[in-house]
């Protein structure tokens with residue numbers, strides 16, 4: 244029985260009553276995105292009927308923490324340590340001779356928009372975009388495989404533009420371009436939670452084979468098959484794989500595109516990819532991500548590992564939460580066990596220093612639930628005095644996804660110390676308690 248990639252996930256989601264099925268026919272231009280936007284990526288939705296296409300579409304799969312924990316056989320308390328372990332101890336993959344993704348191999352006259360229902364989301368988007376494709380490259384010297392989600396603009400026929408905001412991949416393309424060589428890639432569509440999460444860990448920080456991290460996360464070898472036109476291996480149970488080459492010094496205009504924070508990203512000249520083969524299963528399910536904050540939750544889960552590691556060197560940290568409201572990168576809430584008065588400011592320094600994208604951080608005590616926005620707001624309301632508890636670092640480097648950063652090319656970073664004081668005044672911050680509140684079975688009362 245199939246255990247890896249999208250179809251195994253759909254089976255589990257159905258069993259848990261977590262999959263919504265859209266039976267009405269939808270248009271991939273705007274309409275499908277409007278339905279996904281309505282649910283803010285918090286409901287996995289299978290669109291069974293799509294205009295002008297035989298394939299169905301899955302979206303909204305990756306925006307709920309509890310679904311993530313369940314799919315990873317983990318929970319809130321263990322998630323960070325499970326990921327740390329997988330990054331530190333990658334496991335081998337398994338190469339199969341054949342797999343469902345090879346059921347159909349298209350080598351000639353490739354026309355991506357007639358093969359698959361690739362949505363257009365926003366009014367000013369320059370084209371339709373593949374938004375959930377996981378791009379695979381292999382380091383020619385070490386053989387390590389690096390995966391990451393990169394959006395791909397559909398230019399025409401088999402030609403795509405590739406948006407890269409990654410130092411490693413940008414460097415690799417530049418080196419190959421200087422030698423007039425092309426880069427082989429594969430784009431994987433129709434995968435599962437482990438495959439996406441492994442793709443989100445930073446290549447330049449860890450330099451680890453992400454396929455190995457995937458095998459470690461899933462607790463069994465990731466099963467692969469060989470591509471037909473490029474020297475790469477791809478998941479045997481994926482729905483769709485696009486094989487292709489990034490041609491040297493061949494750039495095209497990419498964008499505008501409505502991005503995760505709800506604004507349009509600008510137009511740039513980006514590398515192009517020629518698709519040389521398309522592999523797909525029978526009755527392929529096309530996977531998409533509506534570009535909104537929630538779809539980046541996988542990225543937040545990976546960033547939380549880095550944030551935790553950075554804080555752990557300085558203070559006694561309980562847990563960290565990179566919130567979806569802040570685009571899964573700009574905002575974090577950190578819970579610490581405060582041992583000395585300097586701990587909260589030390590936590591601010593190490594949090595803001597851990598990642599250029601992190602803009603605002605709130606430090607709270609262990610009695611605040613960092614996943615409950617009301618609880619965190621309550622701590623800010625009652626434990627903060629602005630003049631002494633707010634730290635502002637002006638003009639630091641930030642993220643181009645924040646339009647206010649792009650006005651000057653810098654970002655002010657802010658830390659809020661919402662912890663209780665130590666010493667005799669601490670008792671004033673004890674929360675009112677109902678004895679045995681946690682033991683109450685509320686169903687008995689109704």
Ligand SMILES: Cc1cc2nc3c(=O)[nH]c(=O)nc-3n(C[C@H](O)[C@H](O)[C@H](O)COP(=O)(O)O)c2cc1C
Nearest residue numbers: 391392393394406407408409442443444445446539
């Ligand atoms: C849904 C989604 C879409 C993304 N789109 C892009 C993109 O278009 N371009 C990009 O450079 N990164 C994008 N990312 C982020 C990268 O996939 C992510 O930073 C990855 O970890 C990069 O790995 P790297 O360190 O190997 O570059 C996206 C992430 C998600 C979850």
